[in-house]
Amino acid sequence: MTTHGLEAFASAFALDGTGPTDPAGFVLGTERNASTPLEFWVYVDPEHYLQLDDVVHVRSPLPDGQAIDVYGVVDEVRATQEGVRFASDVALTRAGLLPAETAIVAHVSVTRVEPEIFVPPVPGQPVERATATARDQALFFDQMRTRIPLGVSRAGESIFGNFDFLNGTRGAHVNISGISGVATKTSYAMFLLYGLLEGSALGNEAASARSLVFNVKGEDLLFLDRVNTTLSPLDRERYEALGLPWHPFGSVAFFAPAKRGGKGAATVPDTGARMEGVTGFYWTIREFCAEGYLRFLFADADDDRSQVGYVVDLVTTQLRGAARASRGDRPSVEVGGAVITTFDELVEAIATQTDPDLGGMWASRAAAGTVHAFLRRLEAAAPHVGHLIRGDAAGDDAAHRVDWTRSQVTVLDLNRLHDRAQRFVVGVVLKRMFEERLASGHSRPLTFVVLDELNKYAPRDGSSPIKDVLLDIAERGRSLGVVLIGAQQTASEVEPRVVANCSFRIVGRLDAAEAQRGEYGFLTQAARARASLLKPGSLIVQQPDIPVPLLVQFPRPAWATRPSEAEEPNQDALFARFRS
Amino acid sequence: MQPAAVRLLSWAPQYGTSMMADAEAPPPRVDIDTTVEQSRWAAVVPRSIPGAEVATVRLVDGVRRVEAHAFADDGGEPRFGLFGSFAVGAVQCGAGRASFIEDTLRLERRYLQAGGEAADVEVRLGRTTLRFLAELRPEASANGLVDALNRAMLDAEALLADSLARDDRDDEVLTLVDGPLRRPQSSGRRLAGYVKRVVHWYVSPAEQRLLARLGTGERTPLFRVSDPTDTVDPGRLCWYVRIADLPATFHPLSGILRLETHGAVPLARAVSVADEATSVLPRFASSLARDPRAPQNLVPVGALEAYLTHRLGDREWIRRALTAHLARANTTARLVLEPAPEELSA
Numbered sequence: 039m040t041t042h043g044l045e046a047f048a049s050a051f052a053l054d055g056t057g058p059t060d061p062a063g064f065v066l067g068t069e070r071n072a073s074t075p076l077e078f079w080v081y082v083d084p085e086h087y088l089q090l091d092d093v094v095h096v097r098s099p100l101p102d103g104q105a106i107d108v109y110g111v112v113d114e115v116r117a118t119q120e121g122v123r124f125a126s127d128v129a130l131t132r133a134g135l136l137p138a139e140t141a142i143v144a145h146v147s148v149t150r151v152e153p154e155i156f157v158p159p160v161p162g163q164p165v166e167r168a169t170a171t172a173r174d175q176a177l178f179f180d181q182m183r184t185r186i187p188l189g190v191s192r193a194g195e196s197i198f199g200n201f202d203f204l205n206g207t208r209g210a211h212v213n214i215s216g217i218s219g220v221a222t223k224t225s226y227a228m229f230l231l232y233g234l235l236e237g238s239a240l241g242n243e244a245a246s247a248r249s250l251v252f253n254v255k256g257e258d259l260l261f262l263d264r265v266n267t268t269l270s271p272l273d274r275e276r277y278e279a280l281g282l283p284w285h286p287f288g289s290v291a292f293f294a295p296a297k298r299g300g301k302g303a304a305t306v307p308d309t310g311a312r313m314e315g316v317t318g319f320y321w322t323i324r325e326f327c328a329e330g331y332l333r334f335l336f337a338d339a340d341d342d343r344s345q346v347g348y349v350v351d352l353v354t355t356q357l358r359g360a361a362r363a364s365r366g367d368r369p370s371v372e373v374g375g376a377v378i379t380t381f382d383e384l385v386e387a388i389a390t391q392t393d394p395d396l397g398g399m400w401a402s403r404a405a406a407g408t409v410h411a412f413l414r415r416l417e418a419a420a421p422h423v424g425h426l427i428r429g430d431a432a433g434d435d436a437a438h439r440v441d442w443t444r445s446q447v448t449v450l451d452l453n454r455l456h457d458r459a460q461r462f463v464v465g466v467v468l469k470r471m472f473e474e475r476l477a478s479g480h481s482r483p484l485t486f487v488v489l490d491e492l493n494k495y496a497p498r499d500g501s502s503p504i505k506d507v508l509l510d511i512a513e514r515g516r517s518l519g520v521v522l523i524g525a526q527q528t529a530s531e532v533e534p535r536v537v538a539n540c541s542f543r544i545v546g547r548l549d550a551a552e553a554q555r556g557e558y559g560f561l562t563q564a565a566r567a568r569a570s571l572l573k574p575g576s577l578i579v580q581q582p583d584i585p586v587p588l589l590v591q592f593p594r595p596a597w598a599t600r601p602s603e604a605e606e607p608n609q610d611a612l613f614a615r616f617r618s
Numbered sequence: 619m620q621p622a623a624v625r626l627l628s629w630a631p632q633y634g635t636s637m638m639a640d641a642e643a644p645p646p647r648v649d650i651d652t653t654v655e656q657s658r659w660a661a662v663v664p665r666s667i668p669g670a671e672v673a674t675v676r677l678v679d680g681v682r683r684v685e686a687h688a689f690a691d692d693g694g695e696p697r698f699g700l701f702g703s704f705a706v707g708a709v710q711c712g713a714g715r716a717s718f719i720e721d722t723l724r725l726e727r728r729y730l731q732a733g734g735e736a737a738d739v740e741v742r743l744g745r746t747t748l749r750f751l752a753e754l755r756p757e758a759s760a761n762g763l764v765d766a767l768n769r770a771m772l773d774a775e776a777l778l779a780d781s782l783a784r785d786d787r788d789d790e791v792l793t794l795v796d797g798p799l800r801r802p803q804s805s806g807r808r809l810a811g812y813v814k815r816v817v818h819w820y821v822s823p824a825e826q827r828l829l830a831r832l833g834t835g836e837r838t839p840l841f842r843v844s845d846p847t848d849t850v851d852p853g854r855l856c857w858y859v860r861i862a863d864l865p866a867t868f869h870p871l872s873g874i875l876r877l878e879t880h881g882a883v884p885l886a887r888a889v890s891v892a893d894e895a896t897s898v899l900p901r902f903a904s905s906l907a908r909d910p911r912a913p914q915n916l917v918p919v920g921a922l923e924a925y926l927t928h929r930l931g932d933r934e935w936i937r938r939a940l941t942a943h944l945a946r947a948n949t950t951a952r953l954v955l956e957p958a959p960e961e962l963s964a
Contacts, residue, residue, distance in 0.1 A: 121924065135902060135918060136917050
């Protein structure tokens, strides 16, 4: 004797014999779970299961003999016992007294309808898991002119993004939110970058593409050029499935701030885990004055609100003049007849020229209190930034300038710098890069900027020179081929215009309260709930082509992130270099 | 004289009461023999009998529904007609699992007419066809047609119970059917009927006192009920069981159920069926919180009724389909629906 045979149930609904032979379930049509053009429920066949993120396909007939293909993604699954009314019925069922059948229904958010006739899929139509071509159609992969790897689904299937929405053709920029340490924001940003540079999307452009990576926490990014010896076979499979090789970044330049101290120290990079292959960087006093970098020392939002900004502008103008008047072949400048070779001397000279109590005239039109506030802040910054601005280095100054055009990837390791100095470096480097791109007027080569802690550099409130640069990149970078891959713990603390210009919105693990905020409106309710459960290595990606956010997982880095993972550079190659 | 102790009967009033009988009045024309199992009229405790616990119980039940009353006009006096549906099925409880036995389900639709001539009515709507088989019940009133539908359902129940009991090749299965057994000609193997509503007490008021004293899972001795005018018919073997201890506010007779098996069944087997049923039934008793006919409306049976009712189809939908069908068909025949049954009773 059969009990509750699904065969009878299924045959009652079988239509035309055109459907899949072994469907995962059938479109539901109860009052409570009605089928609609944009979402519907599926009664899941007891012999199958549907889980979150499964991609499904239904063919539904129209009265005129056509059929529409409806594709969607499972974003909710519910199991109930049919035939029970009371909570305690579950115990009666377990005791074998009350007949009840478990019924599982899955909610599907529609991603695509072909042709675009928006009618509900007919209740009773068989629903199948979409694989291969059907899956590509469901997720619009078939319509992406150029695809970039975003990761794999939990089932191990590739998930792609539309490159046109990243390279400026139809959009640009990526924004990643998530709790530090769990959300793996930086790792994912580097994975995206790896996919761009090492995958096929960029084609011939890959060699000329440039990227600026600001490493503000830890020293994870100092081994991008070393093989990760702990990469598992599964990770390798995932790289291969995404059409990617698994080797370290090919062309990387590392910069770290020059060490404090005398002349010799200037060429030595201030890093912990790695010295070899890392260039110590600094700017000359002359550059500092001539390029007007002073304002990047006053990058706090409240600096701009106060009158201090006015004094900064006055002093910047004076320093520019001083640089012009000084001998062009020296890294130093002359202020008031004195040759300035260190930052401390520069601070002192500025004080002498500015402080009304000392007879300074540079800021004579500003109130004395404002000038003093300016000087206090300048003096406070000096110990943190002074070693990065010098006119006394013995080496070749040009060799120690941050040159982001040298390699495909330029890593700036700022993790040992004080917050103020970090802002200074980020501001100066971004400003210079953007001005160069602006001057060139071309949208190629593509330039990628990876920057974490956007909330610090482009906070929601106030304005600062760095925020201006980031807003410029966010709003005009698309036409200049400058792509910002930004990250922050909480998007709600970042300037909305920066986030709003991003085509790709990505979240890793979010604080539950944060996930409910309007900045994450692109997440479905179910996705918001999941965002607070995401494990490291899992993120939710929203892109313009696909109307539902997708969960992606990405393989562990193919490059080392710490010395213990790194393969020693090949000894023969090292000797070969030595001999030549 | 002390004021009488007033205690409630458990059923919700809209279902009447589980006790319709006047305890004073003996049922007419039946012989009662309370000594068939033992001479002493005392509680039997099957729990103490080894093997009294049965592995699998099947419960048979049916539901019926009048879809519409009608008048058939053939030029003469209008005749009553009735569109009705009924379903019978069985639920199986055993091995820690309760399930509907899908292939026992029988769903039938009838068009009953009080005489004259009638043809089957086929109502088509979309992919569905409802086929109401025509049956003539000459001279029946509207209520008579309802009774006829009820009898058709009871016959189907009895047939199903019988076939289930006949199929049982091992002694592990006990089949229980809702209501008195209706096919006395059947040998009725491991089959018992249970009667939720007491219509006749059969035993004397003195003997009834034992019923109030029965503990849960205890029964009275078997007694035979037979027709004194029929010397061939062995009648039925009956017993009372307490299936639930209710709170003191309820009368102790509220937890009582009567069971019966065919009088032709050998006594030893009847005793073993009685013991098994008695020990298993308290598990099935429904709670006052979940069923208005608690405890007699058994939990699996309540679920079966809901399931069968669901399988009859949506009442409003069927009535609409019927109306639409008659609107098309009445160019040839003259059949007029009366207002919906519930509208009549309102």
